[in-house]
Amino acid sequence: MSAGESTSSLTDTSRGRGWVRGAAVTSDGWPVPFAVVTVIDAAGAQIGGTSVGGDGTFLVEDLPEGPATVITSAVGHTPAARPLAGSGDIGRVVLTRSGALSLPAPGRWDIDPVHSRIAASAFHLGITKVHGRLRSFTGAIEMGADLAGTRVHAAIDPASVDTDDDTRDAHLRAGDFLDVVAFPRIDFTSTVITGHTPDHWTMSGDLVLKGVRNTVDLDVVYHGAGPDLWGGERAGFYATTQLSRDDFDIRWNQSVIAGIFAVGRTLRIEIDIEAVRAA
Structure with missing residues (x-):
């Protein structure tokens, strides 16, 4: 299975609680080490979160069972949301630059x-x-x-x-x-x-x-x-x-x-x- 392929349908009963793993990267694959990950439930309440590591990877553990949404955000980038049906690795989450990025001068x-x-x-x-x-x-x-x-x-x-x-x-x-x-x-x-x-x-x-x-x-x-x-x-x-x-x-x-x-x-x-x- 490729690094960018979602495996969010996987479950891991050995942990007893839910978890999600992934990596925050730029459009050309570089890590975004200052990104923040927030996990919310179906009602919109936060149920977990973390800051990514220096290599852009993250792991959120002890999540309650049930559907959730993983939101990855970073200053100067557009947030990305991924649905989560159960514990698993959601792969690479690409964060694109926000609209503040200007073209080079004519x-x-x-x-x-x-x-x-x-x-x-x-x-x-x-x-x-x-x-x-x-x-x-x-x-x-x-x-x-x-x-x-x-x-x-x-x-x-x-x-x-x-x-x-x-x-x-x-x-x-x-x-x-x-x-x-x-x-x-x-x-x-x-x-x-x-x-x-x-x-x-x-x-x-x-x-x-x-x-x-x-x-x-x-x-x-x-x-x-x-x-x-x-x-x-x-x-x-x-x-x-x-x-x-x-x-x-x-x-x-x-x-x-x-x-x-x-x-x-x-x-x-x-x-x-x-x-x-x-x-």
């Missing part, structure tokens, strides 16, 4: 490559993951008055791929994979950015990889914007997406066992971006 924001990261992972032999990074990239965010008027562009050097293995990296740069001599740049240009909550967006755009253009959707978490130590302004973002190698004509594979390939066809992409407002 204008150009340049990606700071020193404090940003583009990472990719793929399964190896179907049993474990290989992780790598694209270390050289540039880009900018042209912030509009709202998300509808905002555009993002990034250019990535595929020759900067780094998986901590020189032999593997040389193969990734060759014609079987990225073919960096023939296609020395990867480009992404956003087309539409849709806001779901103040800190959770979907960014759709055109990705050109190995000469093939496809539309991709990035799941974006906006961390906020504010002043830095040097008199400037910075904004932070985290984005994820999944790409199929087949969609970009990267079809090399070595079948080790029937149905199992040396390198998985699906790439998981994780992106951390820190952008600096242009002077």
